[in-house]
Amino acid sequence: MIYDHILIRYGEISTKGKNRKGFIDKLKSNIKRALQEFKSIRVEADRDRMYVLLNGEDHKAVASKLTGIFGIQNFSPAMKTERDIEAVKESALAYVSDLSGISTFKINTRRSDKNYPYNTDEVNHILGGHILQNIEGISVNVKNPDLTLRVEIRKEAVYLSGEIIPGAGGLPVGNSGKAVLMLSGGIDSPVAGYLSMKRGLDLECVHFHSPPFTSERSKQKVLDLCRKLAAVSGRITLHIVPFTDIQKLIQKQIPENYTMTSTRRLMLRVADRIRENQKALAIVTGESLGQVASQTLESMFAINEATNTPVLRPLITMDKIDIMKIATEIDTLEISNRPYEDCCTVFTPANPKTKPKREKVNFYESFVDFNELVEQAVNGVETVTIYPEQKIEEGDGLDLF
Numbered sequence: 001m002i003y004d005h006i007l008i009r010y011g012e013i014s015t016k017g018k019n020r021k022g023f024i025d026k027l028k029s030n031i032k033r034a035l036q037e038f039k040s041i042r043v044e045a046d047r048d049r050m051y052v053l054l055n056g057e058d059h060k061a062v063a064s065k066l067t068g069i070f071g072i073q074n075f076s077p078a079m080k081t082e083r084d085i086e087a088v089k090e091s092a093l094a095y096v097s098d099l100s101g102i103s104t105f106k107i108n109t110r111r112s113d114k115n116y117p118y119n120t121d122e123v124n125h126i127l128g129g130h131i132l133q134n135i136e137g138i139s140v141n142v143k144n145p146d147l148t149l150r151v152e153i154r155k156e157a158v159y160l161s162g163e164i165i166p167g168a169g170g171l172p173v174g175n176s177g178k179a180v181l182m183l184s185g186g187i188d189s190p191v192a193g194y195l196s197m198k199r200g201l202d203l204e205c206v207h208f209h210s211p212p213f214t215s216e217r218s219k220q221k222v223l224d225l226c227r228k229l230a231a232v233s234g235r236i237t238l239h240i241v242p243f244t245d246i247q248k249l250i251q252k253q254i255p256e257n258y259t260m261t262s263t264r265r266l267m268l269r270v271a272d273r274i275r276e277n278q279k280a281l282a283i284v285t286g287e288s289l290g291q292v293a294s295q296t297l298e299s300m301f302a303i304n305e306a307t308n309t310p311v312l313r314p315l316i317t318m319d320k321i322d323i324m325k326i327a328t329e330i331d332t333l334e335i336s337n338r339p340y341e342d343c344c345t346v347f348t349p350a351n352p353k354t355k356p357k358r359e360k361v362n363f364y365e366s367f368v369d370f371n372e373l374v375e376q377a378v379n380g381v382e383t384v385t386i387y388p389e390q391k392i393e394e395g396d397g398l399d400l401f
């Protein structure tokens, strides 16, 4: 089958003029970036549809890229033909003749141009009759056909397609503004990042590390996770925060059962400074209610006091098993399961407070001046941009830590 187009139907889209334009422009540029290896293709957009003009490129390879792009409801490889009914008849016949294993079919016509000289029923009959007359042994089955040939009659042309391939849904990455993702090496935060990109967020990642307590291998883990997220968005900027001094001071000055609460508050403070520098408007975390001591409601209440920036928690109501399912789908689970230490696990107290009190943590922190160390951590951030295909191996010259 020689398809010349892929016809893309938009996902959830606000009908308001300006938002619609923003959505379409963003989706178009994301599609162009995802398809840049196909040199001949062109992408055209109008209010209701987008078209990838294949110009000879393999439609299957292009389709496999399109399935991962947020903002696409579904899409169909399509043949474009002139509006003249004789031309449509010939194209429909060619389309069906070209497929093997089709013994039943139906025609499903939609007219967005109501001025077309034939209504949808008439087009269904004309094309159906033509196919029945010219292909031996084929019959119509309206309930369960082998092929539903969709015919879209538009102002500029008629499009024929036989297959609807589901898209990833969501909103185009970048359509909803920018946030920073607190990315650990664990299972949850990459999934939180993926889901927030699905709602159109552009993400920059922040990772806290504490050398020499955390190793090169835990660094590699985070870089690899970023590479997976970059496969969705085209690229990811990662900010790596030197956190050792802050953690040491916490260990020294804060009572042991409150060190975890204080560590989280300091992480949030530093992440918020990076957010501000990067002109982002929210912080995303991988927290899920009740999962661990730091994720009880009391803990979140005590920790969240560190900022009044919106903290988005896409996984808050999800069970671990469902989070792991998504981690498997986005191919991050195996990376997250690598057994290397994270700065939090290294310093985790034996009995962290599961119901910390704001007053108490404020009281303990009031004896310690963290301001200078927060400043140093923000100033010591190393930033690296990661692309999907980039292989980052240990010792390849990326002297991050």
Ligand SMILES: Nc1ncnc2c1ncn2[C@@H]1O[C@H](COP(=O)(O)OP(=O)(O)OP(=O)(O)O)[C@@H](O)[C@H]1O
Pocket: 181, 182, 183, 184, 185, 186, 187, 188, 189, 190, 206, 207, 208, 209, 284, 285, 286, 287, 291, 292, 294, 295, 342, 343, 344
């Ligand atoms: N080293 C780190 N760097 C950046 N963010 C972190 C780090 N450690 C934890 N976080 C953030 O805090 C959230 C809660 O972390 P915590 O270790 O309590 O939970 P978790 O369930 O193990 O999460 P994850 O699976 O994402 O590590 C993480 O999802 C992440 O957003």
